[in-house]
Amino acid sequence: MGVESFLDEVLNRVKEFLNLAQQTDVIRNGLPHDSLRKTIDLKLPIEGHGIQSALDDIDSVLRHSVHTTAPGFMNPLWGGLSVSSIAGELVTAATNTAMYTYEIAPMATLIESTILTRMGELAGFSTSKGTLTTGGSNSNLLGLLCARQSMDQKSSSLGFDGRNSVVFVSEEAHYSYSIAANVIGIGFLNIIKVRCDEDGRMRPDSLEEEIERALQAGQRPFAVLATSGTTVRGAFDPLRPLAEISHRYNLWMHVDAAWGGACLLSNQYRSLMDGLDLADSFCWDAHKMMGVPLICSAFIVKDASILRQVCSTGTEAHYLYHGESEDVDLGRYSLQCGRRNDALKLWLAWREIGDAGWASLVDRFMELATYLELKVEETPELEMASSRMWTNVCFRYVGDTAPEDLNELNAELRHRLLQDGRFMVSKSTIKGQIILRSVISNNQISEQSLDSYIKRVVELGQDIERGLPSQ
Ligand SMILES: Cc1ncc(COP(=O)(O)O)c(C=O)c1O
Structure with missing residues (x-):
C-alpha cells in the first residue's frame, strides 16, 4: 500500500470516528482494563506486521477510545472539536x-x-x-x-x-x-x-x-x-x-x-x-x-x-x-x-476564528453553564454544591435521601453514569461532600444535551433511592 492511499485510509477512519462521536449514545464502552487487555493484541512483534495491519490497529484504537468530542463529554477541563487544530497536529507530525x-x-x-x-x-x-x-x-x-x-x-x-x-x-x-x-x-x-x-x-x-x-x-x-x-x-x-x-x-x-x-x-x-x-x-x-x-x-x-x-x-x-x-x-x-510544535494548531484555530470567535466561544460556554445551573436549581432532586464563577457546574443529587447517605448515593450515581456511557463528568469533593463536577469546555454541548444530562442524572438518582440495581 502506497503512502498516499494509506494516509487516505487513515483520514477516512479519523473522519468516521469524529462523526460517530456526534451520533452515538455511548461515549465510552467501559470495558475494564483486564478485559480490554484480553480483547486486543498489544504485543510488540519480532517480525513487523506491515503497514496494512497498522490500519487494523488504528481501528482497534479508535473503537476503544473515549469520544471526547461527544456532547455528553463534560468530565475534564478540556474536550470538543477544533478541526483546524486537528489539521495543525497532522501538519506538525508531517513537518x-x-x-x-x-x-x-x-x-x-x-x-x-x-x-x-x-x-x-x-x-x-x-x-x-x-x-x-x-x-x-x-x-x-x-x-x-x-x-x-x-x-x-x-x-x-x-x-x-x-x-x-x-x-x-x-x-x-x-x-x-x-x-x-x-x-x-x-x-x-x-x-x-x-x-x-x-x-x-x-x-x-x-x-x-x-x-x-x-x-x-x-x-x-x-x-x-x-x-x-x-x-x-x-x-x-x-x-x-x-x-x-x-x-x-x-x-x-x-x-x-x-x-x-x-x-x-x-x-x-x-x-x-x-x-x-x-x-x-x-x-x-x-x-x-x-x-x-x-x-x-x-x-x-x-x-x-x-x-x-x-x-x-x-x-x-x-x-x-x-x-x-x-x-x-x-x-x-x-x-x-x-x-x-504545539503552536501551529493554536495559531491555525486563532487565524480561523479570530479574537471575535474566541470571545463568542467563551461567552457561549458561560451561557451554557448558566443554563445548566438554572436547570439544577429548578430540579427539586438536585442542589448546587457551590456558587459558580466559571463553567464548572458542581452539584449533587439530594432527592429524599438522608444527608448522611448523600456521599454514597452520589458516588454510586457517578459510577452508574459512567457505566451508562452517555455522559462523563467528574466525581469531586467540596467540603467533604461528593459532587458531580460538570464542565462546559466542549463546543459540542448544547441546551438539548444538557437537558438529557439532567434527566438522566435524576433517573439514576431515583433508581438508587428505590434500591434498583445498576443496569
Ligand atoms: C487549575 C489547574 N492548573 C493546572 C492544571 C494542570 O494542567 P495540565 O493538565 O495541562 O498539566 C490543571 C489541570 O486540570 C488545573 O485545573
Whole structure:
C-alpha cells in the first residue's frame, strides 16, 4: 500500500470516528482494563506486521477510545472539536521538527513567538517572554523556578537549600504545585495553603496572616501562587489585592490560569482576572477552554532575563546554537531540548476564528453553564454544591435521601453514569461532600444535551433511592 492511499485510509477512519462521536449514545464502552487487555493484541512483534495491519490497529484504537468530542463529554477541563487544530497536529507530525532553533523550525518559531506575545498583551504585561510547555503543571513549575531564581540568582547554577523556603497557594489550588515544590527543592510540605472564602477564592487577609506567621517562624517566603479558575469550582482568586500583598512583601506572584486564562478573550469576563498585569508570571492552557487538542500550554513571564537564567545550561550547546539568531531561538527559554510544535494548531484555530470567535466561544460556554445551573436549581432532586464563577457546574443529587447517605448515593450515581456511557463528568469533593463536577469546555454541548444530562442524572438518582440495581 502506497503512502498516499494509506494516509487516505487513515483520514477516512479519523473522519468516521469524529462523526460517530456526534451520533452515538455511548461515549465510552467501559470495558475494564483486564478485559480490554484480553480483547486486543498489544504485543510488540519480532517480525513487523506491515503497514496494512497498522490500519487494523488504528481501528482497534479508535473503537476503544473515549469520544471526547461527544456532547455528553463534560468530565475534564478540556474536550470538543477544533478541526483546524486537528489539521495543525497532522501538519506538525508531517513537518516533524524541534523548537529549539529558528534554523530548524523557521515558521514554527515565528508562529510560537506571535502567540506568546499576544498572550502577554492580553494579560496587560508591558514586556513579556514565554514558552509553550508540556502542560499547565510544568508551566506552574516554571513559575516556581522563576520565583526561586528571582529570590536567589545563584540557585540555577549552585543549587539551593530550600528547606526553610515557603510559598503560598490557595487551599483549592491544583496539585501540580506540590510536584513543582518537590522539583525546585523546597518539598511539598513547604507549601502553605491559604484559606479560601465561601466561593473558593484565596482570602487576602488570610494570605497576609500566613506570610506574617511564616516570617515570625523564621521561614523564608518567596512566592504567592494564585489561581484563576480552580480545578473543582472554577473560582478566581482576587488577583489585585493578592498582587498588592505580594509586592509589599517582595514576593514573586505567579498566576495559574491554566483553566481560566480564556476569560481574557472575552470583554464580558476579562474582569475575572483583574490585576493580572501586576503579576510576575502566569500560565494559560489553550488545550483547556480553547479546545485545542492536548497539549498546548503557555508560560509567560514579564522579565525575560529570569526565564533565560532558569533555562541556561552554563555550557553553551554549541551543536545547536550558533549565535546568529540568538534573539529568535526559543530553545534558550525552555526546559526542553527537543520540543514539539504545539503552536501551529493554536495559531491555525486563532487565524480561523479570530479574537471575535474566541470571545463568542467563551461567552457561549458561560451561557451554557448558566443554563445548566438554572436547570439544577429548578430540579427539586438536585442542589448546587457551590456558587459558580466559571463553567464548572458542581452539584449533587439530594432527592429524599438522608444527608448522611448523600456521599454514597452520589458516588454510586457517578459510577452508574459512567457505566451508562452517555455522559462523563467528574466525581469531586467540596467540603467533604461528593459532587458531580460538570464542565462546559466542549463546543459540542448544547441546551438539548444538557437537558438529557439532567434527566438522566435524576433517573439514576431515583433508581438508587428505590434500591434498583445498576443496569
Ligand atoms: C487549575 C489547574 N492548573 C493546572 C492544571 C494542570 O494542567 P495540565 O493538565 O495541562 O498539566 C490543571 C489541570 O486540570 C488545573 O485545573
